[in-house]
Amino acid sequence: MKKLCLSFLKRESGVTMVETAMILPWLFIIILGISEITFYLLSRNVVHYAAFMAARSALVNQEKTLSEINFPFGDDSFKSKKIAEATAEKIIFESLPWENKRIKVQNSENPLSRSYFDNTDENGAVRLKLATNDGKIEAEVLYCFPIHFNLQTLFLSAKYKTFCSSVTSSDGTSTYSGIPIIEKVALQKNL
Numbered sequence: 001m002k003k004l005c006l007s008f009l010k011r012e013s014g015v016t017m018v019e020t021a022m023i024l025p026w027l028f029i030i031i032l033g034i035s036e037i038t039f040y041l042l043s044r045n046v047v048h049y050a051a052f053m054a055a056r057s058a059l060v061n062q063e064k065t066l067s068e069i070n071f072p073f074g075d076d077s078f079k080s081k082k083i084a085e086a087t088a089e090k091i092i093f094e095s096l097p098w099e100n101k102r103i104k105v106q107n108s109e110n111p112l113s114r115s116y117f118d119n120t121d122e123n124g125a126v127r128l129k130l131a132t133n134d135g136k137i138e139a140e141v142l143y144c145f146p147i148h149f150n151l152q153t154l155f156l157s158a159k160y161k162t163f164c165s166s167v168t169s170s171d172g173t174s175t176y177s178g179i180p181i182i183e184k185v186a187l188q189k190n191l
Contacts, residue, residue, distance in 0.1 A: 036147065050183075064082070084128060089126045135189045136186045144164035145181050
């Protein structure tokens with residue numbers, strides 16, 4: 001009887017290891033999915049704030065570029081950006097930790113002398129559309145959210161693949177496909 005009980009106990013110890021091996025990959029995927037959704041929600045909040053500030057900046061500065069206001073930092077390609085676009089990029093790149101690589105400090109003695117690396121064409125991570133209608137300024141900011149843990153099948157549907165299909169990465173050496181986050185804000189001009 002004792003031998004029968006001992007042999008039964010030996011067989012049970014392997015079952016626990018098999019069950020753990022079956023559950024751990026799923027648990028790992030769930031944890032990564034939860035963190036990816038958390039990053040996505042953080043990005044949505046930041047993009048909404050960036051759209052608001054871009055609309056506010058466009059309301060105050062109209063269509064002016066950084067060079068028109070004698071912005072002292074950055075190269076000519078950076079200074080050719082509209083103030084509203086630079087405002088949206090600043091907020092997004094400084095608020096999201098994975099985008100901090102896009103910040104370039106121009107003068108090491110003055111850490112506030114910053115410019116931001118992003119393509120100005122359709123491959124940029126931040127894209128801004130401004131429209132003026134009936135005394136309103138509408139700002140639409142599109143941010144291409146990178147998928148951090150390579151879980152594209154969970155997040156990326158076929159209808160959004162064309163918006164953010166070949167975005168230049170923050171280090172400028174590669175491209176990625178991402179999820180578009182689009183926020184619109186309209187502000188009324190006070191007369």
